[in-house]
Amino acid sequence: MDSPRSVSHSPTKSSGTTPITLFEIGVLIASAITIAVLSFPLLQAARESSRRKTCQRNLVRIGVAMQEHESTHRKLPSSHNTDTRTQATAFGVAYPDNSRNGANGWGWGTILLPMLDHATLYDSMNLSRPCWDPSMANQTGTQVPIFLCPSASAGNTGFEVQMAGPDTMNGLPIKLSNGNAVRFGHSHYAVNAGTVAPWDRSARDSIDFSIPEVVKTQKGSKRVSIDGPFYPNSRVTLNSITDGLSQTIFVGEHSSIVSHKTWVGVVPTSMSIPRLDIRQWKSEASGGSSLVAVHSGPDPRKPVGHSAVYAPNNPLGHTDSMWSEHGSGGLCLLGDGSVQFYSAYIHPETWVALSNCVGGENVK
Secondary structure (H helix, E strand, O other): OOOOOOOOOOOOOOOOOOOOHOOOOOOHHHHHHHHHHHHHHHHHHHHHHHHHHHHHHHHHHHHHHHHHHHHHHOOOOOOEEEOOOOEEEEEEEEEOOOOOOOOOOEHHHHHHHHHHOOOHHHHOOOOOOOOOOHHHHHOOOOOEEEEEEEOOOOOOOOOEEEEOOOOOOOOEEEEEOOOOOEEEOOOOOEOOOOOOOOOHHOOHHHOOOOOOOOEEOEEEEEHHHOOOOOOOOOOOOOOOOOOHHHHHHOOOOOOOOOOOOOOOOOOOOOOEEEOOOOOOOOOOOHHHHHHOOOOOOOOOOOOOOOOOOOOOOOOOOOOOOOOOOOOOOOEEOOOOOOEEEOOOOOOHHHHHHOOOOOOOOOOO
């Protein structure tokens, strides 16, 4: 009789999956966090690169519009147009002010609207009326994208235009006879007035900005001319820019994190006020013309040791110089239509040479 065979049973594998342990979950979470942390700067850099390209395209389009204006009108647009002689009051605003800002005050941005695909907005405004006319408040408060840099923070939806306040650092809203404040649309770009600030001229020397002013220095009296391509009532042509279009800055950035700028124009008694609500800037308020323009310095009106060159992004945050949020420098439109990035650490002599259009310097 055969003995029963022994049957061996080999262990079989379980058909189910092994549960994930808490340790493994922790490893996955840590890996995800690490990837996110490492990729965040890259994502931010990509976004800033995109914003910077948009800003560059804006400036290129502005440059094309300026050349078109010069071709049509045989001159570049003025920083703003103003009647420096007529004394009157309109909507509660008396003019001209101490810097001879008067009617009608329309700025370079307004003049270029038809050439920037905003003819409808331009046609809806009556430029024979003051730019602070309350009947055009909706138009002058319009957000115009081409005048806005995507990287600029602290304001792009319009602002209340201010006049001098209780001190040199603060302002008060300009009130019209109807009790309303003047509100203008933002611009993050301003035209270049050169080395000397037109808004710091005396009332006597502001009647005609094309005539040199007499400035008293420690070495005696000196005749000083505005040397930039844009100033009140200017009639600069491309051919008159003897330094060369590729070596002359036309437009630069000015972020509203420092002070407000506008595409609309200049209201008499207005000032460019430092944004102390954002940061404790050390710069004082600047005259109304600096709502549409900036300058580089040095200023011969100031004593030796106090007259400086204001390169882009000067840490003092000057209300009348260029300031960008693209890092340590800013984008500038040159007269030939090109756009260049200039560092905050640019050599002062080079910055001065780029800022004036008739100095004859050799830009390096």
